[in-house]
Amino acid sequence: MAYSDKVLDHYENPRNVGSLDKNDPNVGTGMVGAPACGDVMKLQIKLGKNGLIEDAKFKTYGCGSAIASSSLVTEMLKGKTLDEAESIKNSAIAEELALPPVKIHCSVLAEDAIKAAINDLKSKK
Amino acid sequence: MKLPIYMDYSATTPVDKRVAERMIPFITEEFGNPASRSHPYGWTAEKAVEEARRQVADLVNADPKEIVWTSGATESNNLAIKGTAEFYSKDKGKHIITVATEHKAVIDAFRELERIGYEATYLTPEPNGLINIEKFKAAIRPDTVLASVMFVNNEIGVIQDINSLGNICREHNVIFHVDAAQATGKVDINLAELPVDVMSFCAHKTYGPKGIGALYVRRKPRIRLQAQMHGGGHERGMRSGTLATHQIVGMGEAFKIAKEEMHDENKRIKKLHDQLLHGLTEIEEVYVNGDLTHRVPHNLNISFNYVEGESLIMAIKDIAVSSGSACTSASLEPSYVLRALGRSDELAHSSIRFSIGRYTTEEDINHAIDLLKQKVDKLRELSPLWEMFKDGVDLEKVEWAAH
Numbered sequence: 001m002a003y004s005d006k007v008l009d010h011y012e013n014p015r016n017v018g019s020l021d022k023n024d025p026n027v028g029t030g031m032v033g034a035p036a037c038g039d040v041m042k043l044q045i046k047l048g049k050n051g052l053i054e055d056a057k058f059k060t061y062g063c064g065s066a067i068a069s070s071s072l073v074t075e076m077l078k079g080k081t082l083d084e085a086e087s088i089k090n091s092a093i094a095e096e097l098a099l100p101p102v103k104i105h106c107s108v109l110a111e112d113a114i115k116a117a118i119n120d121l122k123s124k125k
Numbered sequence: 126m127k128l129p130i131y132m133d134y135s136a137t138t139p140v141d142k143r144v145a146e147r148m149i150p151f152i153t154e155e156f157g158n159p160a161s162r163s164h165p166y167g168w169t170a171e172k173a174v175e176e177a178r179r180q181v182a183d184l185v186n187a188d189p190k191e192i193v194w195t196s197g198a199t200e201s202n203n204l205a206i207k208g209t210a211e212f213y214s215k216d217k218g219k220h221i222i223t224v225a226t227e228h229k230a231v232i233d234a235f236r237e238l239e240r241i242g243y244e245a246t247y248l249t250p251e252p253n254g255l256i257n258i259e260k261f262k263a264a265i266r267p268d269t270v271l272a273s274v275m276f277v278n279n280e281i282g283v284i285q286d287i288n289s290l291g292n293i294c295r296e297h298n299v300i301f302h303v304d305a306a307q308a309t310g311k312v313d314i315n316l317a318e319l320p321v322d323v324m325s326f327c328a329h330k331t332y333g334p335k336g337i338g339a340l341y342v343r344r345k346p347r348i349r350l351q352a353q354m355h356g357g358g359h360e361r362g363m364r365s366g367t368l369a370t371h372q373i374v375g376m377g378e379a380f381k382i383a384k385e386e387m388h389d390e391n392k393r394i395k396k397l398h399d400q401l402l403h404g405l406t407e408i409e410e411v412y413v414n415g416d417l418t419h420r421v422p423h424n425l426n427i428s429f430n431y432v433e434g435e436s437l438i439m440a441i442k443d444i445a446v447s448s449g450s451a452c453t454s455a456s457l458e459p460s461y462v463l464r465a466l467g468r469s470d471e472l473a474h475s476s477i478r479f480s481i482g483r484y485t486t487e488e489d490i491n492h493a494i495d496l497l498k499q500k501v502d503k504l505r506e507l508s509p510l511w512e513m514f515k516d517g518v519d520l521e522k523v524e525w526a527a528h
Contacts, residue, residue, distance in 0.1 A: 003439070011436070011439065014507060017506065017507055019512065031509065032526055033525070033526070034525030034526065035470060035471040035474070035510060035520065035525065036470035036471070036474075036525065037470075038433055038435075038459065038470075038474040039433075040509055040510055040525070041509070042509035042512075059507055059508060059509040059512060060507060060508070060509065061431065061432070061433055061507075061508040061509055061510045061511075062433050062436065063433055063435040063436050063439075064435065064436050064439045066433075066436075067436060067507060
């Protein structure tokens with residue numbers, strides 16, 4: 001299967017790989033997917049004092065499109081409020097990366113990861 | 126070094142240049158129809174076809190009269206399975222046996238027979254991919270008409286004990302079909318002694334062209350089958366259709382070369398296999414799929430735990446391999462072969478099939494090992510599963526949100 005240049009770029013140079021301290025009250029962690037399905041995404045966001053997301057990190061087990069979707073999402077999240085972050089739709093991710101139909105689920109998973117990270121953060125407040 | 130390095134010989138092999146050279150005159154100059162009896166164009170083509178039939182028979186120690194040309198192993202499997210089941214079910218019954226790890230051309234032919242009223246048993250192999258002989262014996266019933274088992278598995282390379290399985294079939298008067306598409310030139314096949322009734326072959330896994338195959342149909346005792354392709358009555362009525370002389374000549378030449386060179390070649394490939402195996406098993410958390418002893422050296426199927434197969438293939442684009450995981454299809458199902466061995470979904474999703482052959486070099490193998498070491502490391506840095514494993518989390522106990 002041919003990948004788009006943007007998928008290849010994020011896959012080869014993934015942005016914001018790593019982990020934040022999940023016990024930090026200002027860090028929200030979302031883990032979605034399952035090894036049995038071939039995709040697991042871990043997304044973490046850190047909220048700054050100004051109410052904006054100051055950092056985002058990811059780790060992903062999955063195909064190139066799943067890795068690219070989560071890498072892109074960490075870039076999109078930085079500097080956003082939680083409300084803005086929550087409104088990010090999978091279609092925007094799929095469009096930006098030009099994902100083929102069989103890979104749309106990767107963008108859905110990335111959207112789920114954002115929501116899971118925000119919910120975790122809110123549950124700490 | 127030519128990039129990407131080809132390590133997908135189980136998918137198909139390049140046509141040996143010696144084979145291609147033999148084929149060309151039969152496209153351009155000696156273009157006659159081998160069925161034309163009235164002029165030298167036809168006679169020349171017929172002579173070439175019969176010479177190739179002898180070359181194919183020679184590799185497997187059969188009589189040339191036992192070889193029927195087909196378009197490839199898929200057609201051979203269909204003809205063997207449907208053809209014998211239809212012919213013998215009237216007397217024997219409608220129960221058929223195969224194995225869950227067979228090629229789709231066998232599995233789907235069985236499904237088709239089920240659709241028209243046959244009852245099928247799909248045996249689960251042992252975790253090493255081999256069939257338990259006692260379980261095979263226990264599956265046979267008075268109404269079992271046919272059993273079909275592949276010689277060498279296309280995904281994991283294991284070699285089944287065809288001799289023992291065949292003897293059991295003989296005892297119970299069951300027709301025994303063997304798909305040998307991945308076996309020719311890799312294991313010795315002696316059909317004068319092997320208790321097999323029908324055997325499928327193809328050219329393109331043994332350095333011949335695509336689009337040509339053959340079916341061995343035993344003469345003593347004589348095995349009969351119902352034709353699946355009707356027409357001019359070619360191949361003694363078993364398979365009608367004008368013979369593709371150039372393809373047939375190619376298959377003959379490829380099998381002739383295999384017979385002459387296979388023993389030296391397989392020794393060389395075994396060395397490369399061992400080199401690859403040692404290099405890759407230096408990586409932490411890797412698992413070889415399929416028995417390590419009863420296996421052709423051409424195949425090495427390995428799961429790199431905590432790394433997803435498709436992303437790994439993408440990372441090692443300098444080598445052309447295939448993923449045991451069928452993730453590139455819309456189904457997202459991992460390999461049904463690895464699942465039948467009882468491999469976990471994670472390991473099935475993490476598998477890569479390396480298959481090497483005539484033109485693989487030591488340099489290729491070293492390059493592959495270096496690349497794998499580097500990329501598996503990189504992807505594990507990205508993998509939350511690897512992080513959890515390293516933190517001592519038991520992944521079996523995590524409640525995943527399946528999607």
